[in-house]
Amino acid sequence: MADSEFPSYPKLPRNTINRYKPRGKYDFDTIHSIVNTCPVLHVSFPTPDPSDPFPAMIPMLGFMASFSNPQVSITEPLDLYLHGYISSRLMRLSGTSPSEEEEGLPLTIAATHLDGLVLALTPNHHSYNYRSVILHGFATPVVDADEKIWAMEKITNGVVDDRWTNTRIPPTKTEMSSTQIIKVRVVDASAKVRAGWPSDDRADMKNDELRAKTWVGVVPTWIACGAPVPSPDNKLSKVPAYLADFVSVKNKVGEQNAQLAITGSK
Amino acid sequence: MADSEFPSYPKLPRNTINRYKPRGKYDFDTIHSIVNTCPVLHVSFPTPDPSDPFPAMIPMLGFMASFSNPQVSITEPLDLYLHGYISSRLMRLSGTSPSEEEEGLPLTIAATHLDGLVLALTPNHHSYNYRSVILHGFATPVVDADEKIWAMEKITNGVVDDRWTNTRIPPTKTEMSSTQIIKVRVVDASAKVRAGWPSDDRADMKNDELRAKTWVGVVPTWIACGAPVPSPDNKLSKVPAYLADFVSVKNKVGEQNAQLAITGSK
Numbered sequence: 355m356a357d358s359e360f361p362s363y364p365k366l367p368r369n370t371i372n373r374y375k376p377r378g379k380y381d382f383d384t385i386h387s388i389v390n391t392c393p394v395l396h397v398s399f400p401t402p403d404p405s406d407p408f409p410a411m412i413p414m415l416g417f418m419a420s421f422s423n424p425q426v427s428i429t430e431p432l433d434l435y436l437h438g439y440i441s442s443r444l445m446r447l448s449g450t451s452p453s454e455e456e457e458g459l460p461l462t463i464a465a466t467h468l469d470g471l472v473l474a475l476t477p478n479h480h481s482y483n484y485r486s487v488i489l490h491g492f493a494t495p496v497v498d499a500d501e502k503i504w505a506m507e508k509i510t511n512g513v514v515d516d517r518w519t520n521t522r523i524p525p526t527k528t529e530m531s532s533t534q535i536i537k538v539r540v541v542d543a544s545a546k547v548r549a550g551w552p553s554d555d556r557a558d559m560k561n562d563e564l565r566a567k568t569w570v571g572v573v574p575t576w577i578a579c580g581a582p583v584p585s586p587d588n589k590l591s592k593v594p595a596y597l598a599d600f601v602s603v604k605n606k607v608g609e610q611n612a613q614l615a616i617t618g619s620k
Numbered sequence: 621m622a623d624s625e626f627p628s629y630p631k632l633p634r635n636t637i638n639r640y641k642p643r644g645k646y647d648f649d650t651i652h653s654i655v656n657t658c659p660v661l662h663v664s665f666p667t668p669d670p671s672d673p674f675p676a677m678i679p680m681l682g683f684m685a686s687f688s689n690p691q692v693s694i695t696e697p698l699d700l701y702l703h704g705y706i707s708s709r710l711m712r713l714s715g716t717s718p719s720e721e722e723e724g725l726p727l728t729i730a731a732t733h734l735d736g737l738v739l740a741l742t743p744n745h746h747s748y749n750y751r752s753v754i755l756h757g758f759a760t761p762v763v764d765a766d767e768k769i770w771a772m773e774k775i776t777n778g779v780v781d782d783r784w785t786n787t788r789i790p791p792t793k794t795e796m797s798s799t800q801i802i803k804v805r806v807v808d809a810s811a812k813v814r815a816g817w818p819s820d821d822r823a824d825m826k827n828d829e830l831r832a833k834t835w836v837g838v839v840p841t842w843i844a845c846g847a848p849v850p851s852p853d854n855k856l857s858k859v860p861a862y863l864a865d866f867v868s869v870k871n872k873v874g875e876q877n878a879q880l881a882i883t884g885s886k
Contacts, residue, residue, distance in 0.1 A: 585818055
């Protein structure tokens, strides 16, 4: 921990933000919040075939928490749990070489939120408001049944709050064995956050003709949830309260975050 | 091309979808459409440091088009243009080794759209409706000024339709030299598309008590654009028509796609 007041990931050459330095963040709070509200993580890892120059990449679901210390807040050290499949390349790779058995499979994981389209006087100063995280860590399959079911609950409730207890649980033996959860021991991580208005060059700002015809500002963006659409198999006459609340809070918070990003507040 | 009627990327071991095979798509149309409507691409590449086991990953903007044949539709072979920076690791790597000078830097690129949260009777059958693409290709910096400015226009208009001509163009010499565009010659690619309702196991479907209390269906999701928020520096009294139209079409198409994904239509 670099700073006891604001616990952070270590700054290594690998994860230090060099371009737009002030956008770089290393504290647990920022990084864990971004990951735990991101519906899709992009997971990259080296392929086992040395003749294949391309890293593998898979979109996955995940959630950060601490099994050994489940009550800790997101400002404390956490592990990343990913939901994957035994038959996937990732699962087949885990623990196949002696070094991987010791440490696990090296994964790079990205979580990105798009908060707005930043429209400046020139294409050059166009940007996004965004919050993105890159994590590096070593992955191993979770074998302990208690830890596995705990992580499955976290990941399910990470998609829709309270969904776990509103479904048929616990999972059957077959479901438990066909579901793979992997635990990532995070080595380092960084976030990059862009917020605020567009900023333009002085020469363009002095160009009254340009400014008179060029709209500048931000189009806020967030992930919208529509009204839940019942399946033909659904037997409930109404959307349950926990789900209606989830949709309404998600939309409200999404729009608020996008608006707050413009004024630069957190 | 595997099929002259539906032009496609080759199916190699690297890009063949093995899990949920029917979700795999290889045609240009599907793949290029997903990439060109995705606001953030995740780009992964091997790090130059052999002692670093983690692939590098960066969120970037990109657009697929053909400079040599600019009028072709998305059902034809296209290149991927990425917007990057000279000082970034990616730029520093490009063309640094003899093999990279020949072919370019190997990149793996992901484009993912989240179309809905699929809520089943059991956590095990929960899923997302999604459209995701993984591309593999070799990247080289674009040095030709005409190709570079053409790609900058494509990428800018990929964020907001018609934005390019509604800003101060052309870019200055300084802007041209500080902006890096890289061209990816795509070697192979695949898409994976999940659409439709949740599907549950027979035993759960026969459990009337479970079905009476468990809501099943889909929460449609898409990227919402809020009303454009003018910067304090903005001089226009109204949001211009091209921008108002863009926001309104984007929201409409986003919601429509999420709804169409549920019924399984394209």
